[in-house]
Amino acid sequence: MYRIHYDTFATFKKYIDACLRDFGSRFNGNKQTLVIVNFQLFSKTESCAV
Numbered sequence: 001m002y003r004i005h006y007d008t009f010a011t012f013k014k015y016i017d018a019c020l021r022d023f024g025s026r027f028n029g030n031k032q033t034l035v036i037v038n039f040q041l042f043s044k045t046e047s048c049a050v
Helices: 009-026 028-034
Strands: none
Touching: none
């Protein structure tokens, strides 16, 4: 969809809807590499000395 001109809003909306509908299956491999599962949790009792 990048750098594509759509003649009407209806055509643009059709391509946006298709992109969102297919996102889960079409880009599944890419999504897995973009998400990093490395969370750091802090307890509420920790404080930072100034």
